[in-house]
Amino acid sequence: MNLNKQANHAPPIAPLKERDWKELLSLFDRQDSDAIEADVVNKLNMLYPEPSWDEELSFEQEIYDFLEEYL
Numbered sequence: 001m002n003l004n005k006q007a008n009h010a011p012p013i014a015p016l017k018e019r020d021w022k023e024l025l026s027l028f029d030r031q032d033s034d035a036i037e038a039d040v041v042n043k044l045n046m047l048y049p050e051p052s053w054d055e056e057l058s059f060e061q062e063i064y065d066f067l068e069e070y071l
Helices: 018-028 033-047
Strands: none
Touching: none
């Protein structure tokens, strides 16, 4: 990876030093990033439930009756 490569964004207020580039690269250049991503997705799925508007729900009509006047 070229550490001196310029991206399409505003330049930083203070340029990064070589040691800073190396540390940033070490943070994001990990062999276990796929496992970390899977763990994050798993935790997020536990925190944010899926919507309940599945058509297979037998009580669907009763749940959303109050919306009928707005639709």
